[in-house]
Amino acid sequence: MLSLSQAPIGTIETIKWNLGYTNCVSSLTEGNIIEVIASYFGNVIVKSNGKRFAIDKDAANKIKL
Numbered sequence: 001m002l003s004l005s006q007a008p009i010g011t012i013e014t015i016k017w018n019l020g021y022t023n024c025v026s027s028l029t030e031g032n033i034i035e036v037i038a039s040y041f042g043n044v045i046v047k048s049n050g051k052r053f054a055i056d057k058d059a060a061n062k063i064k065l
Helices: 057-062
Strands: 012-014 033-040 043-048 051-055
Touching: 043 057
Parallel strands: none
Antiparallel strands: 012 033, 033 043, 043 051
């Protein structure tokens, strides 16, 4: 199981565990499908439900795919 910060660019993944920040972004909960748009030094930009989100390195390490 890899973290979101380690996911390859352009892949479509399903979130298996979200160990934090679920109250801030409801579109990044377990079972949601996301697409990894870009990754810069561990910071990640993802697309979920037609919206794009920028996620910092600490939060991306807590989201497992």
